[in-house]
Amino acid sequence: MDGTEIERIYAGICDGDKGVIAQAITLVEDRHDQADALLERLYPHTGRAHVIGITGPPGAGKSTLVNEIARIWVTQGLRVGIIAIDPSSPFSQGAVLGDRVRMRGVSGQQHVFIRSLANRGFLGGLSRSTADVVKILDGAGMDVIVIETVGVGQSEVAVCELAHTVVVVAVPNAGDAVQTLKAGLLEIADVFVVNKCDVIGAENTVRQLRQMLAIRRTPDMGDRPSRWDIPLLKTNALVPEGVTDVVRSVDEHRHYLRSSGLWETREARRVTNEVELLLREDVVPRFLDRARQSGLWDTLLPRVISRELSPLNMAHRLAEIPIIASSNADEKE
Ligand SMILES: Nc1nc2c(ncn2[C@@H]2O[C@H](COP(=O)(O)OP(=O)(O)O)[C@@H](O)[C@H]2O)c(=O)[nH]1
Ligand SMILES: [Mg+2]
The missing domain is CATH 1.10.287 (Helix Hairpins)
Incomplete structure (x- = not known):
């Protein structure tokens, strides 16, 4: 691979060519020796996209929710990039395919690009390749880029630091609120969603989480002042119900970030x-x-x-x- 090939890939990305985007992602995932040259070329053309992290326990309904959110964005004329991080071992093709199938509703569409990344099991590897894939999708003109990651383990939570807006998805379950707290998810949430609200116990979980959010200490990072009240939303991603509220809150958060500096x-x-x-x-x-x-x-x-x-x-x-x-x-x- 030489300079002309890099130029071809670069041009393809800028054109939003899905095949070329997929090829470029493979280059960065494999840490191909030309990947850095490509990313250097691309970087000045990034910085437009709103990057959204969606995290929560396995099975919370994140993929289902992302699917529905993406559907709404597409009807709004937005171009959507989705990065699903496979929490299981890199050899578990089943999980990757499972996510692809679950997102079947939108993945065939012209304005949506979905890619599963394997968790290679070390901190730098995952965060680095995710950051690079975000650059590719950003350079390809995606308006919104969603990173779906399981909110257990340091590396997965660290991926959320790549996002402008973090959506934490919880589910009704005894002790679930406490688990969320333990995993440090409360600290990173900009928008909180309790999915599976059709399930018994949903109201209880919402109440618990509302209390926890109310007493949440504002972190010292200085970038989450109290002016942003973390919305606590209820969804049933299957129907779907409540998903438009999630889309609205994410959009409001972007406006909030933009207008407040x-x-x-x-x-x-x-x-x-x-x-x-x-x-x-x-x-x-x-x-x-x-x-x-x-x-x-x-x-x-x-x-x-x-x-x-x-x-x-x-x-x-x-x-x-x-x-x-x-x-x-x-x-x-
Ligand atoms: N009852 C119910 N089931 C849901 C809801 N959302 C997703 N599911 C189901 O929960 C399971 C896990 O969903 P998935 O999106 O793969 O969860 P993820 O692991 O967080 O990505 C699937 O069988 C979904 O059909 C919901 O709102 N209510
Ligand atoms: Mg999933």
């Missing part, structure tokens, strides 16, 4: 998260490789063993090795 705050947080992630997952491993391959490593090592130098001293000396030789884009300016 908090959109920029969230963008800053998203970029900060991503850069920190890349420092850990990309820059440090590259640096370690370079340091090990340098002659300095072998020179210093015996001196540390003989107690002439400390390990910290060796680390600091190694840190003076240029980190990335190839990335000199800024130096030209």
Whole structure:
């Protein structure tokens, strides 16, 4: 794959060509060596889409709900990208297909693009590829991008940090509200949905959650002031019932972020998260490789063993090795 091929893929993405979008996603998922070049090309053309995280326990009805939400957006003329993160092992094709089938209602439509991503089981991998897929869908002109992820486990919750708006889906069940609280989902919710309201016990759960939301401490992050009252909505995604309220709340949240200037705050947080992630997952491993391959490593090592130098001293000396030789884009300016 060369520069012309990257240009072809880039142009295809900008045209919203579904086949090319799928190909580009495979490149970033596989961490193909040309993926970074493509993402560099694409990045200046991103930043338009409203990114929405939908999370909650397995089986809460997230996919069903996303399906119905997407249907409404399509009738409003919006282009919708959906990233479903498969919570099970990467080998479980069944779950991936299951999600695809469940979203059958919309996936065939011209204005909807759906992709399942396998959870590769490590933190950086999942967040990084999801962030990159968001860029591709954003560059392809999607107005809204939904990331569906199971709200259990650190990596899945971390994915929500990529979103401007986080929708937490809970279900009526004894103790469910407490589980939600434990998983830290209350802290990240911008919109709260109790799905399966046709099920017995729904009112009770709604009451419990209402109390919990009322006493929720406003986080110190400074970007969720009390001016945004977290809506607590009831849905039955099967009928569907209450879904238009979810769409309205998500839209209102976007307006709220835009008009209050908090959109920029969230963008800053998203970029900060991503850069920190890349420092850990990309820059440090590259640096370690370079340091090990340098002659300095072998020179210093015996001196540390003989107690002439400390390990910290060796680390600091190694840190003076240029980190990335190839990335000199800024130096030209
Ligand atoms: N009774 C009822 N069942 C629902 C509702 N929403 C989804 N389901 C069912 O719950 C199951 C899990 O739904 P799914 O969307 O796959 O949940 P996910 O794991 O959160 O994505 C499926 O069998 C759905 O048909 C609802 O509002 N009421
Ligand atoms: Mg699902």
